Amino acid sequence: MKNIFEIEETFNDMRLDRWIRNKFGSVPQGLIEKNLRNGNIKINKKRAKSSFKVKTNDKIYVFNFNFQNKLVQKKIKFKPTNEIIKENEDLVIDNNEDFVVLNKSAGIAVQGGTKSKKNLVDIFTNSEIFDQTKPYSVHRLDKDTSGVFILAKNRKSAQLLTTLFRLRKVYKTYLAICHGELEKDKGIWKGSLIRYEGKKQISEKAETIFSVIDKNSNSTLVQMKPITGRKHQLRKQLFIENHSIIGDKKYNSQKDNKSINKNLMLHSYQIKFRINEKKYTYRASLPEYFKKMLKTKRLNFQDNLID
Numbered sequence: 439m440k441n442i443f444e445i446e447e448t449f450n451d452m453r454l455d456r457w458i459r460n461k462f463g464s465v466p467q468g469l470i471e472k473n474l475r476n477g478n479i480k481i482n483k484k485r486a487k488s489s490f491k492v493k494t495n496d497k498i499y500v501f502n503f504n505f506q507n508k509l510v511q512k513k514i515k516f517k518p519t520n521e522i523i524k525e526n527e528d529l530v531i532d533n534n535e536d537f538v539v540l541n542k543s544a545g546i547a548v549q550g551g552t553k554s555k556k557n558l559v560d561i562f563t564n565s566e567i568f569d570q571t572k573p574y575s576v577h578r579l580d581k582d583t584s585g586v587f588i589l590a591k592n593r594k595s596a597q598l599l600t601t602l603f604r605l606r607k608v609y610k611t612y613l614a615i616c617h618g619e620l621e622k623d624k625g626i627w628k629g630s631l632i633r634y635e636g637k638k639q640i641s642e643k644a645e646t647i648f649s650v651i652d653k654n655s656n657s658t659l660v661q662m663k664p665i666t667g668r669k670h671q672l673r674k675q676l677f678i679e680n681h682s683i684i685g686d687k688k689y690n691s692q693k694d695n696k697s698i699n700k701n702l703m704l705h706s707y708q709i710k711f712r713i714n715e716k717k718y719t720y721r722a723s724l725p726e727y728f729k730k731m732l733k734t735k736r737l738n739f740q741d742n743l744i745d
Contacts, residue, residue: 445496447597451604453635454481455488457498460549478502489635516550516560526561531586531720533567536595537576539709541722542587544701548575562589577603580670582685585612585706585722598713603667608711612662612672613651613724613739615703615731616681617692620658624649627675631668644668646675657684657735661707672704684731701727 449457455470458479470488473479480499481490492498525543532539540558547557562573573589574596590596602608627648630641645665652659658681662672670689676682677689685699705728710719721741724732732739 441500443498443500445492445494445498446593447494447600449492450494450600451491453488454479454486454490454492454498457492473502489638515563516555516557518556518561518564522556523561523565526558527565527567530567531722535591537588537590537599538562538567538573539586539588539720542579542584542706544582544584544725544727547581548579548587558587558589576600577608578667578669579706580673580702580704582702583704583706584725584728586610586709586720587706588709599711602711602713606665606667608709610664610706611708612664613705613707613728614660614662614672614676614683615728615735615737616658616660616676616683618657618681619653619655620650620660620679620681622650627679629675629678631671631674633669642666642668644671644675646672651739652737654736657737659732659735659737659739699731701725701731703728703731 443461445457449460452460454474455467458470459465467488470479474486474488477485478501480486480501481492482497483499526540526546529540529543530538531541542558549559550557559573559575562568568591571591573591574593576588576590576596576599579585579587588599590599599608625648627644627646629644631644633640633642643666647663647665649661650658651661660676664671668674673683673686673689677686677691680691682689682691683702683704685702686704705724706722707724708719708721710717712718724739
């Protein structure tokens with residue numbers, strides 16, 4: 439038996455194995471690899487590797503009905519309580535007919551996965567805000583990062599916003615509190631970041647404009663505007679500069695720091711974009727733990743410091 443799926447623009451340039459998990463739920467990598475090798479999954483009737491980047495309108499052919507059933511059975515959705523739904527609805531900054539903007543809390547994933555069950559997509563799927571539709575994820579924000587996040591309300595808006603992000607027409611500003619005193623007050627971090635696909639090492643160019651808002655010998659409050667959108671880009675770049683973000687357990691340059699703050703001091707502060715000549719600007723207020731850290735580190739921040 440054969441099933442055919444067409445790639446929506448929302449998933450353009452996504453890895454094939456990620457698309458499979460997004461479509462069918464938590465599927466073991468070994469099972470994906472096995473079915474790709476056996477030709478049970480093909481792209482446009484051709485064999486492909488799990489790292490293949492799917493494109494809009496590509497056709498995914500899934501053969502073997504039993505394999506399809508196994509995938510469906512593994513798809514387990516998070517069932518939020520009314521309290522959790524209400525908590526996240528209260529974080530909404532803007533709610534219009536095309537998309538919702540919210541001030542995402544730290545510690546919650548955007549989509550469910552093997553490591554994260556609690557996620558925004560499943561929460562807002564059950565919200566009255568999406569009563570006549572469903573939420574579409576159009577960009578990424580790390581689980582431990584707080585701040586501005588957008589969910590589209592319909593496929594057309596999702597495709598448009600996804601395209602704007604991909605073409606770098608959405609301008610993002612992040613705030614971070616990092617260890618130590620950054621030597622330069624402003625500049626551009628340029629270089630290559632390494633990531634892995636299995637055992638394969640991949641090098642990607644990354645670029646971020648940064649400027650220091652306040653600093654002392656102990657710590658720095660830095661504003662960052664990423665030009666590229668690599669995974670963990672800002673966290674990796676500050677780690678490379680030997681000024682890792684306070685609370686970062688993965689990229690931590692402070693080896694002698696026995697007590698890492700439980701919160702990651704990285705906040706998506708502002709997003710700006712334009713649709714049909716209309717300008718949109720959204721800002722997310724700082725979490726209380728972030729404000730407390732600023733006070734503890736004797737760092738000052740005022741909204742008018744951000745352009």
